Amino acid sequence: MPELPEVEVLRLSLERRLPGQRFVGLSVSKLSLREPIRAAELKKHTLGRRILALRRRAKYLLIDLEGGSTLVIHLGMSGRLTLVPAAAPREAHEHLRFELASGEQLRFRDPRRFGLAFALPTDEIEEDRRFRHLGIEPLAGELTGAFLAEQARGRRGPVKSFLMDGRIVVGVGNIYASEALFLAGIHPNRSVAKIGRERWDKLAAAVQTVLGRAIAQGGTTLNDFADGEGKTGYFQVSLAVYGREGEPCRSCGTPIRRRLHAGRSTFYCSTCQR
DNA sequence: CGTAGACCCTGCGCGC
DNA sequence: TGCGCGCAGGGTCTAC
Numbered sequence: 001m002p003e004l005p006e007v008e009v010l011r012l013s014l015e016r017r018l019p020g021q022r023f024v025g026l027s028v029s030k031l032s033l034r035e036p037i038r039a040a041e042l043k044k045h046t047l048g049r050r051i052l053a054l055r056r057r058a059k060y061l062l063i064d065l066e067g068g069s070t071l072v073i074h075l076g077m078s079g080r081l082t083l084v085p086a087a088a089p090r091e092a093h094e095h096l097r098f099e100l101a102s103g104e105q106l107r108f109r110d111p112r113r114f115g116l117a118f119a120l121p122t123d124e125i126e127e128d129r130r131f132r133h134l135g136i137e138p139l140a141g142e143l144t145g146a147f148l149a150e151q152a153r154g155r156r157g158p159v160k161s162f163l164m165d166g167r168i169v170v171g172v173g174n175i176y177a178s179e180a181l182f183l184a185g186i187h188p189n190r191s192v193a194k195i196g197r198e199r200w201d202k203l204a205a206a207v208q209t210v211l212g213r214a215i216a217q218g219g220t221t222l223n224d225f226a227d228g229e230g231k232t233g234y235f236q237v238s239l240a241v242y243g244r245e246g247e248p249c250r251s252c253g254t255p256i257r258r259r260l261h262a263g264r265s266t267f268y269c270s271t272c273q274r
Numbered sequence: 275c276g277t278a279g280a281c282c283c284t285g286c287g288c289g290c
Numbered sequence: 291t292g293c294g295c296g297c298a299g300g301g302t303c304t305a306c
Contacts, residue, residue: 003299034282034301059300077300078284093284112283114300130301157277166301173299242299262278265297 002075004138004171005214007059010081015054017083018063018106022050025099033095033113034076045069045119046098058134058170060116062125070122072130076114082107135168138207143169145201152192152200159195160188160261163207172207175242176214178267180206182241187273188266189259241267 002010023046028039046065055062061081063071073081086103096108096117108117116130125131136142151168162168163177172180181188183206186199195203217238240250245258249269258267 006299074300076283077298110283111285112298112300114282116301155276161277164300175299263280264300 002059002079003173003176003214004056004059005176005211005218007056007061007075008215009218010075011054011056011061014061014081014083018051019053020050021104022101023047023065023098024101027097027099029095031095031113033110034074034116035118037095037117042071042096042117042119045121046071057125057131057137058166059173060130064122068122069119070125071119072117072125073108074116076110076112076116078112079108079110079115082109133167134170135166136170138169138171138211143204143208145197145199145204148200148204149195149197152195155192157192158189158261159186159192159203160266162192163203164264169207171211174264174266175239176207176210178242179210179240182268182273183210185273187270188261188268190274241269243267 026039026043026047028037028042031037046069049065049067049069052064052066055064059074061073061075063073065071073079075081083104083106086099086105088105091109093111093113094107094109095113095115096106098106100106108115120128136147148168152162155162160177160181163172163180164174178188180203184199184202186195186203241256244256244267246255248254249256249272252269252271254269254271256267257270258265260266
């Protein structure tokens with residue numbers, strides 16, 4: 001159930017328990033994820049190897065292993081990655097089950113199968129076709145109003161779609177796009193050609209605020225998920241507009257509206273956002 | 275060239 | 291109660 005904050009919270013929780021552990025076995029489902037699972041490749045890169053570190057790029061979780069290999073997991077829409085005892089009951093849609101030398105298992109479950117799992121040499125990640133076109137990280141200090149204004153030059157279309165274009169900035173998904181635009185006071189349908197420099201500054205700051213806050217708040221709720229205790233209150237993270245169609249804007253009381261951009265729901269306040 | 279829409283897949287909640 | 295419909299947090303491909 002991931003946007004960038006959820007993947008980051010997952011990374012932080014696994015980072016406390018996985019490094020130093022060794023992969024000793026792997027069971028793989030025959031069903032295809034977004035791409036077919038290449039069992040032989042996964043085994044070649046993981047079995048017998050110890051985990052060195054966990055990183056994140058966009059919404060991809062990167063598990064670096066000794067010997068120069070990296071295991072890459074993308075959770076798609078419905079993916080869950082959990083570290084559980086070997087005796088933990090199996091659930092439907094578990095597509096990958098890594099056995100660790102400790103007796104624990106790292107399990108990847110993904111009912112909708114929009115997720116992804118593959119492995120490759122660590123030094124080939126940047127040039128891999130799934131990473132090559134990715135834009136900047138939103139929380140690495142590169143996201144500024146100047147950058148957004150520059151990227152928007154010569155473009156058109158609604159700012160909401162622009163913000164979700166991973167070739168520009170990664171990690172801003174459907175929830176936090178709505179949230180950031182609300183915080184910046186920008187109407188989601190506004191053309192990128194009609195946004196001035198000051199408002200780009202506001203938007204760049206809003207994206208970082210919203211994502212940073214979600215990571216801080218998600219820390220407690222999603223630790224349970226990583227520990228395999230099931231999903232909990234994702235929606236306990238306080239959202240200003242997302243999913244609140246018809247409910248009053250917390251700032252001015254105007255009912256929150258919903259409309260579609262490229263088939264995805266967008267929520268906004270028509271009074272606070274212009 | 276950029277942008278909009280379809281599509282991949284399963285599950286859940288709602289209204290009838 | 292049972293069933294069909296719309297919708298769901300992502301990403302990529304095709305058609306315009």
